[in-house]
Amino acid sequence: MLKILANDGLDSIASDCLSEKGHTIDTTHFDPEPLKEVIGDYDVIIVRSATTLDQTTLDAALQPGSKLKLIIRAGVGLDNIDVDYATAKGLGVRNTPNSSSTSVAELALGHMFNLARHIHLSNITIRKGEWNKKHYNGIQLYGRTLGIIGFGRIGQEIAAKAHALGMNILYYQRSGPKASHEDFKFVDLDTLLKESDFITLHTPSNPDGRAILDAETIQKIKKGAYVINTARGSLIDYDALLDALDSGHLSGAGLDVYTEEPPLNPRLTQHPKISMTPHIGASTEEAQRGIGAEVCDVITQYFMP
Known part of the structure; x- marks a missing residue:
């Protein structure tokens, strides 16, 4: 079973779906420096726009013994993630483009x-x-x-x-x-x-x-x-x-x-x-439900193709 960090929170639909599959969900928010200390303890990290996964943070996730395999942006844009660096290092990077x-x-x-x-x-x-x-x-x-x-x-x-x-x-x-x-x-x-x-x-x-x-x-x-x-x-x-x-x-x-x-x-x-408005483009019930369902589907398909 997977250990998943939802660093910027997660809709209850995704939490319930993933929990039913036996995965562990951690919704603690870690600021940049503390995140580097723990990111390698998780199989999956889910972020929104508040968390940046740059090269230095990803390097912390690539140390010997790290478990991290998949990064998910719960939203459309991926510009807060160094996608090229992550994929070059063998990490999966996905987003949820269909819901918001x-x-x-x-x-x-x-x-x-x-x-x-x-x-x-x-x-x-x-x-x-x-x-x-x-x-x-x-x-x-x-x-x-x-x-x-x-x-x-x-x-x-x-x-x-x-x-x-x-x-x-x-x-x-x-x-x-x-x-x-x-x-x-x-x-x-x-x-x-x-x-x-x-x-x-x-x-x-x-x-x-x-x-x-x-x-x-x-x-x-x-x-x-x-x-x-x-x-x-x-x-x-x-x-x-x-x-x-x-x-x-x-x-x-x-x-x-x-x-x-x-x-x-x-x-x-x-x-x-x-x-x-305070960055609420995707802040509707419908979008959040859709994003949550997409997150669950992405994880399931990635680890059980």
């Missing part, structure tokens, strides 16, 4: 509605006794153009939902167009930036940590557009984003992810043009 796409796509749309109709701001001011009805003249999403950077599962999910709302869909991804999506138009990045009323990011972090939307690319964005990021904080230079919001070049931003979590910069957290 709808939840993340819906959150991105939620931020778009928030910004278009000033919901994020009016919800606060009305609680303060302010009746600022004339201040909150918004826009419709219908007829607007949505630019999607990254067209994997989540990008395609939000494209379908936004298209059903009457939005025009542009998308860009490095690997080129997807032939099966004739309703959505593939364009280069510059075209997407110049023509989109809303831009949403659904791509992994760049390996070198470089932002996709930095000071230079943000200036290419259509004046008055909105930017949504429910993917990775490193994809946007937030200082450049704040400058663009302050200057009026951008009308607003919807953020669920940050370069530091929780975000501590008051210029960011107090900005009236930003709709913010």
Whole structure:
């Protein structure tokens, strides 16, 4: 039977499933240095976004006598794991790509509605006794153009939902167009930036940590557009984003992810043009149940093919 460390917690569905199979589940959270001391005691480690498995941590799991065989990211992105190094050393690396796409796509749309109709701001001011009805003249999403950077599962999910709302869909991804999506138009990045009323990011972090939307690319964005990021904080230079919001070049931003979590910069957290959530893209009952079931299936298939 396996000894499994769920370092960032685990849904009860996965815990129950794995326990029924006789495996031992440890949900203790270890910070980076203590994790290095214990990681080799487990056959499997399951992480979310809070735990980074870099080369130094993996080296600790590769010492003589280590039991570790499999790393699972309970989510889509794998950029907090040094996948190349882990696989080169014989460790299995898996994720759960099928369960959270709808939840993340819906959150991105939620931020778009928030910004278009000033919901994020009016919800606060009305609680303060302010009746600022004339201040909150918004826009419709219908007829607007949505630019999607990254067209994997989540990008395609939000494209379908936004298209059903009457939005025009542009998308860009490095690997080129997807032939099966004739309703959505593939364009280069510059075209997407110049023509989109809303831009949403659904791509992994760049390996070198470089932002996709930095000071230079943000200036290419259509004046008055909105930017949504429910993917990775490193994809946007937030200082450049704040400058663009302050200057009026951008009308607003919807953020669920940050370069530091929780975000501590008051210029960011107090900005009236930003709709913010605390990294809750996959925080729905449905997504967590699905992720838990996928985790159980991954472990079962890996050790009992």
